[in-house]
Amino acid sequence: MGLLLDRGRMIRNYAIAAVCILLIAGNVAVFIFLPKVIAPLALILSNAITAILMLISAQALSSVIQHELSRRSAELAEKEAKERELEEKVRTLENRNRELESRIDTWKQTGSVPADVSFTFKLETMTFDKSGYIVKEEPLERFINDPAYGLSNRKGLLERLNKWMDDLAHPGAKKVLYIGKFYAKASIGLDFSKIKFSTDGGNLVLFGVKFSKLNDLAIDRDPDEVEHCWLLNEYAEGFTSINQSGVYEEFTEVYSRFREEEAHQAIAAEMDALCEHYTEVFRNDLAERFPGIEFCDHIEDSDATWYSLKEHIQDSRIYPIASNMFLMADVLNGYIEASGIKLLSR
Numbered sequence: 001m002g003l004l005l006d007r008g009r010m011i012r013n014y015a016i017a018a019v020c021i022l023l024i025a026g027n028v029a030v031f032i033f034l035p036k037v038i039a040p041l042a043l044i045l046s047n048a049i050t051a052i053l054m055l056i057s058a059q060a061l062s063s064v065i066q067h068e069l070s071r072r073s074a075e076l077a078e079k080e081a082k083e084r085e086l087e088e089k090v091r092t093l094e095n096r097n098r099e100l101e102s103r104i105d106t107w108k109q110t111g112s113v114p115a116d117v118s119f120t121f122k123l124e125t126m127t128f129d130k131s132g133y134i135v136k137e138e139p140l141e142r143f144i145n146d147p148a149y150g151l152s153n154r155k156g157l158l159e160r161l162n163k164w165m166d167d168l169a170h171p172g173a174k175k176v177l178y179i180g181k182f183y184a185k186a187s188i189g190l191d192f193s194k195i196k197f198s199t200d201g202g203n204l205v206l207f208g209v210k211f212s213k214l215n216d217l218a219i220d221r222d223p224d225e226v227e228h229c230w231l232l233n234e235y236a237e238g239f240t241s242i243n244q245s246g247v248y249e250e251f252t253e254v255y256s257r258f259r260e261e262e263a264h265q266a267i268a269a270e271m272d273a274l275c276e277h278y279t280e281v282f283r284n285d286l287a288e289r290f291p292g293i294e295f296c297d298h299i300e301d302s303d304a305t306w307y308s309l310k311e312h313i314q315d316s317r318i319y320p321i322a323s324n325m326f327l328m329a330d331v332l333n334g335y336i337e338a339s340g341i342k343l344l345s346r
Helices: 002-032 036-111 157-169 249-289 319-339
Strands: 116-119 125-139 173-190 196-198 205-207 211-216 228-234 240-242 294-296
Touching: 036 125, 036 249, 125 249, 173 249, 211 249, 228 249, 249 319
Parallel strands: 205 294
Antiparallel strands: 116 125, 125 173, 173 211, 173 228, 196 205, 228 240
């Protein structure tokens, strides 16, 4: 509706301007042919009428020009808003891509350190013990526009002044260097209290036969371990120094915390892969001994009747299978310790 009204006003303004121009031309033509006797009076009247018509036409043309300027300004503002939105999306994607690259690098570094995994005296469990160092060095400029690291939020006068003074004192490129040690120690195995079975449909189906992390174990930390997160100043002369100012103190704390979280995620992923590996091996061996048994990982939507292995261990349908599960865990433990093979092939 508003667009139709604007279009109507424009047409009206154009019409007014056109009529005024025609009237001016007619006014001049009429007074040219008037008798010479009234020529002085005609000249005055002609000028007066022309001035009035010019004012009317100027007002109409001014409205046309203002409308066109407003339209162009709106188009320019919309274009600038879209450009800003695209720039923000690009910045977000770049930050996300950098974080993913950092996670992949962390996972590679944790994966390169061999894990010490051994079975405990409980035949159904083993221990996962792993530690090592994560070392990262990245340019500071990668994190300037990432709000997660807090640098883009420092727009106060005092903060900008401190940064300016630090740049004067330490010209050149800046890098963040992180050296941190990660630890992981947990018991892994079969939780027999969670195993259930069902014979509905004629087949024996087992639920919960899977290796998983049972408990986090106490870690003996090395008192001489190295753990640092520094901001480095690189000078044109070729030497490097540690930035001791407090301008980037909060940033290095956030960066250090993110790298620790990445290491924990990488260790958790490796532990999950280890559990999946042993679950597959264990299930395959058990299925070879007892053809026809099946395994499932979800029973929430099942209509079958499920029995707890712990409460029905003497049931003739499950007793020989449960006994073999204990024996297989014992045999697997002895085979791993005697052969010294890697517990998780890569």
